[in-house]
Amino acid sequence: MNSLTKASTLSSENISVWFGQRQVLSDVNLVFPANKVTALIGPSGCGKSTFIRTLNRMHELIPGAGLAGSVYLDGEDIYGEEFDAVSVRIKIGMVFQKPNPFPTMTIRDNILSGLRLSGRKIESADEVVETSLRRASIWNEVKDRLNDQAISLSGGQQQRLCIARSLAMNPQVLLMDEPCSALDPGSTRRIEETIKELSSSMTIVIVTHNMQQAQRVSDQTAFFLADDNTPGGVVEFGATEQIFNGPIDQRTNDYVNGHFG
Amino acid sequence: MSFAPRPSVQPWARVNKSRKSQIFLASVLPLTLSALIVFFTGLDQNLALVGVFLPLQLVAASLVGFLAFGRRGVGDSFLIVLVVFLSTFVLVLLVSVVASLVSQGAKAFSWTFLSQNNIYVSNTTSLDFGGVGHAVIGTLMIVGLTTIVTVPLGLAMAVYLTQSQSKTKGLVRTLTQAISGLPSVVAGLFIMSLALTLGWERSGLLGSMALLPLMLPTVARVAEEALRLVPVDLRYAALALGAPNYRAFFQVILPAAKSGLVTAILLGVARIIGETAPLLLTVPINNGTSWNIFSGNMMTLPAYIYGYLASVFEPSQNRAWGAALVLMILVALLFGATRLLSRSKSLKSKPTKQKASK
Amino acid sequence: MGKLQGMSEASVTNSAPVRRKLSAGPLSRGDKWFFRTASIAANFAFVLVALILIFLFIQALPAITSQGLPFIYGTEWNNSKDPIVMQIGPMIWGSVLVGALGVVFATPLAISLSYLIVFMLPSRSAKAATTLVDLLAALPSVILGLWGLFVFTPVAAQWSSLLNSYVGWFPLFQVSTADNGFLGSPFIAGWIVAIMIVPIITSITREVFSQLDRDLINGALALGGSRLSVFRRVIFPTSSGAVVGGVLLGLGRALGETVAIFYVLQLSFDFNWAQILEPKGGAVASMILSKFGEASEEEVSGLIAAGLVLFILTLGINFLASVIVNRAQPWRKI
Numbered sequence: 034m035n036s037l038t039k040a041s042t043l044s045s046e047n048i049s050v051w052f053g054q055r056q057v058l059s060d061v062n063l064v065f066p067a068n069k070v071t072a073l074i075g076p077s078g079c080g081k082s083t084f085i086r087t088l089n090r091m092h093e094l095i096p097g098a099g100l101a102g103s104v105y106l107d108g109e110d111i112y113g114e115e116f117d118a119v120s121v122r123i124k125i126g127m128v129f130q131k132p133n134p135f136p137t138m139t140i141r142d143n144i145l146s147g148l149r150l151s152g153r154k155i156e157s158a159d160e161v162v163e164t165s166l167r168r169a170s171i172w173n174e175v176k177d178r179l180n181d182q183a184i185s186l187s188g189g190q191q192q193r194l195c196i197a198r199s200l201a202m203n204p205q206v207l208l209m210d211e212p213c214s215a216l217d218p219g220s221t222r223r224i225e226e227t228i229k230e231l232s233s234s235m236t237i238v239i240v241t242h243n244m245q246q247a248q249r250v251s252d253q254t255a256f257f258l259a260d261d262n263t264p265g266g267v268v269e270f271g272a273t274e275q276i277f278n279g280p281i282d283q284r285t286n287d288y289v290n291g292h293f294g
Numbered sequence: 295m296s297f298a299p300r301p302s303v304q305p306w307a308r309v310n311k312s313r314k315s316q317i318f319l320a321s322v323l324p325l326t327l328s329a330l331i332v333f334f335t336g337l338d339q340n341l342a343l344v345g346v347f348l349p350l351q352l353v354a355a356s357l358v359g360f361l362a363f364g365r366r367g368v369g370d371s372f373l374i375v376l377v378v379f380l381s382t383f384v385l386v387l388l389v390s391v392v393a394s395l396v397s398q399g400a401k402a403f404s405w406t407f408l409s410q411n412n413i414y415v416s417n418t419t420s421l422d423f424g425g426v427g428h429a430v431i432g433t434l435m436i437v438g439l440t441t442i443v444t445v446p447l448g449l450a451m452a453v454y455l456t457q458s459q460s461k462t463k464g465l466v467r468t469l470t471q472a473i474s475g476l477p478s479v480v481a482g483l484f485i486m487s488l489a490l491t492l493g494w495e496r497s498g499l500l501g502s503m504a505l506l507p508l509m510l511p512t513v514a515r516v517a518e519e520a521l522r523l524v525p526v527d528l529r530y531a532a533l534a535l536g537a538p539n540y541r542a543f544f545q546v547i548l549p550a551a552k553s554g555l556v557t558a559i560l561l562g563v564a565r566i567i568g569e570t571a572p573l574l575l576t577v578p579i580n581n582g583t584s585w586n587i588f589s590g591n592m593m594t595l596p597a598y599i600y601g602y603l604a605s606v607f608e609p610s611q612n613r614a615w616g617a618a619l620v621l622m623i624l625v626a627l628l629f630g631a632t633r634l635l636s637r638s639k640s641l642k643s644k645p646t647k648q649k650a651s652k
Numbered sequence: 653m654g655k656l657q658g659m660s661e662a663s664v665t666n667s668a669p670v671r672r673k674l675s676a677g678p679l680s681r682g683d684k685w686f687f688r689t690a691s692i693a694a695n696f697a698f699v700l701v702a703l704i705l706i707f708l709f710i711q712a713l714p715a716i717t718s719q720g721l722p723f724i725y726g727t728e729w730n731n732s733k734d735p736i737v738m739q740i741g742p743m744i745w746g747s748v749l750v751g752a753l754g755v756v757f758a759t760p761l762a763i764s765l766s767y768l769i770v771f772m773l774p775s776r777s778a779k780a781a782t783t784l785v786d787l788l789a790a791l792p793s794v795i796l797g798l799w800g801l802f803v804f805t806p807v808a809a810q811w812s813s814l815l816n817s818y819v820g821w822f823p824l825f826q827v828s829t830a831d832n833g834f835l836g837s838p839f840i841a842g843w844i845v846a847i848m849i850v851p852i853i854t855s856i857t858r859e860v861f862s863q864l865d866r867d868l869i870n871g872a873l874a875l876g877g878s879r880l881s882v883f884r885r886v887i888f889p890t891s892s893g894a895v896v897g898g899v900l901l902g903l904g905r906a907l908g909e910t911v912a913i914f915y916v917l918q919l920s921f922d923f924n925w926a927q928i929l930e931p932k933g934g935a936v937a938s939m940i941l942s943k944f945g946e947a948s949e950e951e952v953s954g955l956i957a958a959g960l961v962l963f964i965l966t967l968g969i970n971f972l973a974s975v976i977v978n979r980a981q982p983w984r985k986i
Contacts, residue, residue, distance in 0.1 A: 077921060091534055099671045123536030133527040137549035150537030150545055169578050195531070202535060278884065290814060338951055340807075341814050369878025377772065379765035381781075383674075386789050387847055394803045395795065450693030458687055466694045468974040473697060475901060475970035476704075476963075477908020478793075479937040483959035486706045487711035523952060538679075540686035558734055568792020571910040596794045596911075603798055611802075618795045625790050633783065 034201045040064040040067035041205035043088060043125070049264070050083055050092065051099035057083055061102070063255055065206070070228060070237040072247035072273065075257030076293065080265030081240050082252050083128075084257070085208050088238065089125035090118040106206070123151055126204035130211045132191035134183035134198070141179040143194055148203040154294045161201055169197035189220025195226060207231065209239040213246065224251050244289055248277055256285045313362060320358045324350035351375055392622075399619025400611040408620070412581040412593075417607045426617045428583040429598040432498065435587050436577070436594060437567050439502040440509055444558055448513030451560075455514070456521040457529075457543060467518075474511035481507050483574030489576070494623050498587035501594070504572035513560075513562040520554025521547060553635040560635075564628040568621055570596035597620045679941070703714040704963060706710075712957035713924070714950065723957060727920050729943075731951055738954035744925045744961065746838065746934020750907035750913065753842025753928060754849055755899055762853035763895070768856075770861040771869075783859070787849030793912035800844045801915040808843060809834040812929045827929050836918030836931035844912050849902035856898030856977060863981075892978030902972030904966045909935035936962045 043065040051060035058080040067069045071079040086092040088104055090111060091264065092265045103110045134143050144162045148155050155161065168173040171193040174185070183194060192212060199207060209228070213221040221243075228237060228250045241247050247254055254276040259265030269276060270283040280286045287293055328347040332339055337346070355375045359367025407425035415424035451470065455463055485504040489496060524547050532542035548555070555574035575592050579601065580591035595617055679687075716723065726739025765785060769778045812834035812946050815825050825835070866889060872882045913935055919942060920932040940955045940962075947955060 049671075089534065091530065092535065094459075094530065101671050117679070119536050119538055127534040129527060129531065129534075131527060133531045135526070135528060135531070135546050135550075137546075137552075146532070146545070147535035148539075149534050150532055150541045152541065153539075198531075198535065239598055306736045338810075338814060341818075348983050366876055366878040369880030373767075373878070373880040373883060374772070377764045377767050380761050384761050384765060384788070385784065385849060387782060391791060391796070391799045394799055398802075418662075447696060450690050451697070453686075454690035454694035458690055460691065462694075464978070466697055468971065468978055469697045469701065469899075471974035471977070472904075472967060472970040473700065475904035475908065475966055475973075477910065477937055477966055479910040479940050480708075480908065480959050480963045480966070482705070484707055487707040487956055488703075491670050491707055492712050507704070510700075521925050538683045538686075539684045543686065548859065550737055564790050566817070568794055570792070570794040571937070574941065575944060596792065599794050599798060603794075603801065614798060621792055622795060623791065624703060626787075627789060629790055 041124070042067050043206050043236055043238070044105045045084075045088070045102065046105065047102035048084065048087055048104065049101040050080065050087060051097075052095065053097040053099075056264040057259075059266045061267050063267065063270060064234050065238055067236050068232055068234075069252040070232045070239065072251035072254045073240045073257060074242075074244060074247050074288075075265070076288070077242075078176070078265075079257040079259040081257040082099060082210055083265075085127075085210050085238060085240050088206070088208055089127055090121045091127060093118065097183065114223050117243055123202055125206040126198055126199035126202055127211045128192070128196050128209045130206065131215050132188055133193050134191050134193055136182070136188070138183055139180045140175050140186070140194060141181050141200050143183045144201050147205045149196055159218060165197040165201040167195075168200045168227075168231065169193045170223065170230070171197060176235065185292075186218075188235065189216050191222065192216060193224060193227065194222070200231075202237060206236045209237065211240050211242060214242060221246070224264065244277070244291075248273060256280075256282075256290070258284060258287060316358045316361060320351075320354040324354050329607060348375075348379060349594070351379070352647050357406045377578065378544055378643050395615070395619050395622050398612070398615035399622075402616025403619060407613075407616055411583045412598075415581065417605055417610050419609060421609055421612060421616075424613075426595060426598055426613075426620055428580065429593040429595045430620065431583060431585070432577075432580070433567065433594045433596075433621075433625055436501045436573070436592070437505065437563060439499070439587060440566060441559065441563055444506050444509045444513055444562060445501070448510050448562065449555065451514040452517035452521050453543065455518045456584040457547075458537060461600075463526055470511050470514050474487070474515065475509075476510055479571040479575070480571050481505070482572030485572070486575050495589060496576055496610060497589045498577055498584070498592040499589075501573045501577035502587070504576045505566045505569055508569060509562045509566045509573070512565045513558050516558035516561050517555055518599070520551045520558055524550045557632045557635050560632045564625050566625055567628070573597050574600060596622075600616040659946040667920075677787035699837050701967070704710075707958075708956055708960040708963060711953060712960045713953070715953040715957040718950075719954070723954075724834070724869050724961065725853075727921055727923060730953075733946060736948075736950050736954075738951065739921075740934075740936060740939065740958050740961070742917070743936045743939045743958065744965075745923060745925070746917075746919075747907050747936045747962070747965075749836050749926070749928070750841045750845055750933060750935055751903050753838060754845030754906040755903050757843055757846035757848040758850045758853055758902060759895075759899055762850050762857055762898070765854045766861050767809050767852070767887075769858055771879075785854050788847070789855075791848075793848065793909060796844060796847060796912040797915045800840070800912060804844065805835060805840055805916055808840045812837060812839055814837075814859070816929055824926055825929055826927055828927075832931050834929055834931070836916065836933070837929050838917065838924065838933040839928045841913040841917040841933060842928070842936065844916055845906040845909050848909060848912060849905050852902045852905055853895070853898040856901065857891070857895050860894040860980065861887065866888060891980075894977055897973050897976030897980055900969055900976065904973060907969065908937055908962060910941055914938045914941055 034219060036068060045061050045063050046060060048061040062082055073085060075081050083092065092098050092100065100112070103112060105111070106124065109116070124270060134147055136144060141162050144165050145155060145158055148161070163172060171190060174190060183191065186194060213224055216224070225246060228239065239250065244267060251273045253271065254273045255270040256268045256276060257265055258268045269280055269282045276285060277289050280289060327350060331337055331346055332342045334374060352372060352375050355371035356368045359371030361367070398450055399501050402421050406422065408430070409427045410423065410425040411428035412424045451466070455467055458591065482504045484507070488494070490501055494500065528546050529542055532546045533539070540586065559624050574597055577594065577597065578591040579597050580593045582590045584590055599614050599617045599621065602610045602617070605611060672878050715738060717792045717884060724744065727740040727741050728737050728739050732735045742874060765781070775873070796843055813830065816827055816830065816834070819825050869882060869886055872886050884909050917935055918931040919934055919937060919939055919944055920933065924932045924934070936958050943951060943955055
């Protein structure tokens with residue numbers, strides 16, 4: 034596996050989030066070390082998906098969105114003056130809940146779309162396509178049909194194509210927002226394998242509802258919770274092993290053991 | 295061939311025999327009865343339609359409804375008969391318009407009529423000479439120029455309404471919808487006032503300008519709908535890849551909305567191609583062919599129809615009908631194209647949905 | 653801040669955190685142009701309305717100053733007098749009368765069509781019916797005028813005479829004399845206008861109907877309600893707001909209709925308050941067209957002033973209608 038860029042450390046400091054006047058997140062402080070997989074777990078509506086979107090400035094696309102605090106990528110504030118949203122998103126890639134390949138493009142064009150969309154020169158297109166598809170472990174399935182429309186793939190393949198599309202940009206961090214929630218168990222397993230392989234070359238943050246998945250793929254886990262009518266926040270953050278087997282907080286214990294959520 | 299009774303695929307669709315005959319009677323009897331009354335009493339047909347047929351039909355349907363479902367059936371039948379009657383009325387009007395266009399227009403319709411202009415044609419000249427060629431050219435040029443200017447403008451408005459986060463979006467949308475009701479004669483007067491104030495000569499160009507405010511709201515609104523149909527996920531996917539908004543729009547959203555945007559253009563053209571009043575106020579008419587949109591006289595199809603419509607001479611009336619048929623064919627072509635587009639789009643999107651739901 | 657107690661990692665802050673300005677980073681050059689172009693285009697809607705008002709006003713000014721307020725309510729247009737008299741009271745009223753008739757005729761038709769399309773027809777025929785209604789909307793008004801003059805007017809005159817002879821005791825259907833054959837009446841013009849606005853009202857009504865909660869309707873039907881009672885109790889109350897908006901949009905269009913009623917309506921500068929079968933009516937737009945051909949310079953100014961009145965009237969109605977329609981369609985907000 035050729036790691037093309039170095040992985041980076043990402044950290045959030047006192048992140049609070051609003052939609053309009055409603056605060057949905059309060060004071061989130063997390064550190065995502067390089068080459069580690071971090072899982073964000075918690076019941077629906079606890080703000081974990083909102084949080085992951087603040088990490089590559091997708092959050093600000095929602096009308097009425099507000100934010101306090103900072104997100105540091107290798108010590109630099111991505112919300113600072115010297116950064117713009119576009120360059121942040123190039124460094125920090127994102128995979129969404131529902132597979133969303135570009136329907137008007139072929140498989141090959143989907144992989145190259147990131148480079149084209151960000152206005153970069155493409156030097157060795159074939160190499161980029163092959164490398165990215167291999168890293169997302171979908172190369173063998175699609176290598177003979179690169180010029181087919183992307184929407185001709187199955188749901189699981191589409192999602193891996195979307196991962197490959199992000200990888201083509203060589204991100205230092207990859208954010209995944211419930212990437213398997215729309216997929217069958219077989220596809221889910223393959224994507225989990227891919228995540229493990231990718232962690233050697235990048236930092237990964239994954240939101241998941243599936244606690245087995247969090248245990249299988251992640252090195253550390255953050256448990257989010259929002260009480261009624263209060264903003265969400267992190268209840269407990271630590272090594273995955275510890276969160277699932279010896280949580281300190283009672284609420285974490287209840288959640289990971291399936292008492293609610 | 296034997297008639298082996300095939301098991302019914304839709305058992306719920308089975309209606310018992312006596313009910314069937316009731317329904318049959320209820321749908322046939324009122325009409326026959328009314329026809330007989332008209333035939334024997336010489337009652338006015340129009341009067342019989344509302345005075346005899348409709349009440350009879352209402353009573354008959356209500357009766358069947360009552361027999362089948364009790365009181366509930368009466369309300370059902372009443373509403374259904376009324377809805378079908380009124381809807382049929384609209385259909386009859388539409389069919390009447392199209393049928394008279396075709397039957398009357400066909401009298402004038404010929405290659406000569408399509409290709410020649412109207413120099414040397416008087417009110418009584420036979421239809422062997424002269425035609426709408428010059429008017430078709432004028433209409434296509436004037437509408438074409440309007441389209442070239444309006445489409446980018448309308449598209450940009452749709453972009454504003456769908457892609458930006460501005461707070462005035464609601465107001466712009468409301469105003470755009472309000473402008474869509476701009477009286478066409480006012481659009482003409484506006485450009486005429488502009489020309490009077492600035493000392494411009496009337497010409498095809500002014501006609502194009504007068505059509506712009508009429509076309510713009512249609513293009514903007516339909517284009518907005520088309521852009522809105524593109525899933526927001528795609529835009530987010532593009533932005534998450536580090537795309538600036540404009541690249542996300544041109545490389546991802548625009549291709550995905552292509553057929554809807556073409557529909558917006560076609561509907562916009564259909565909206566203005568028959569506009570008459572603005573052109574009468576701004577474009578001096580012409581019996582000859584003109585290729586110069588920027589100055590001088592120019593003929594258009596609506597102006598041509600308008601000019602011949604009120605004539606008492608039969609050849610002139612036929613010319614008006616013929617030109618109206620040509621205009622209607624142009625509208626129908628545009629319209630057919632939009633249907634084809636929407637059909638091809640729905641065909642394409644079907645397999646996607648199945649795949650995604652897997 | 654009791655809510656934060658026990659959150660081990662999230663430290664308790666001293667006070668409300670300061671919200672940062674988002675999108676503070678520099679937008680790319682391309683994006684700046686992209687959004688700037690879009691917002692210029694959007695603002696063109698405002699500019700357009702302003703330009704129309706300004707230029708109509710400039711050219712209408714001579715007529716406005718010479719005629720004064722009677723321009724709006726007076727009943728005489730005489731270009732042989734000195735000074736010239738231009739008053740359009742009966743035309744304004746005529747526009748309103750014809751528009752109101754159009755709305756009265758069109759609304760039941762449009763609601764029926766919408767009900768048929770949304771609740772009765774299977775999806776395939778519903779699509780075909782929608783296409784037909786759209787086709788009706790695409791009919792150029794000059795074609796409708798042509799058809800109205802040669803095909804519809806004779807039939808409508810027949811209807812008019814029937815109405816007059818059977819319900820002529822009602823003031824609405826009285827005429828001064830039946831000799832003129834019931835031609836050129838507001839009744840006929842109202843029908844022509846109705847045909848033009850049926851598709852407008854239908855498109856709004858149909859959309860509102862299709863957004864209604866199907867479960868609610870099926871539930872009411874399952875409880876033993878008839879279609880009629882469900883329509884009266886469930887469908888109509890929830891959609892009436894949008895229908896009113898659609899009707900107003902139709903009225904706005906009806907007031908501005910020019911060519912279609914130009915040939916089927918007898919213009920008269922004598923008020924016809926409500927005798928809808930009398931061959932005597934008014935329509936500002938048609939009047940402008942009829943006088944434009946041989947208008948003197950002064951008259952042109954008067955016609956433009958009439959256009960200004962028409963514009964303000966229709967813009968007001970259409971704006972109100974658009975606000976109502978947008979309010980009643982919350983699913984379109986985003």
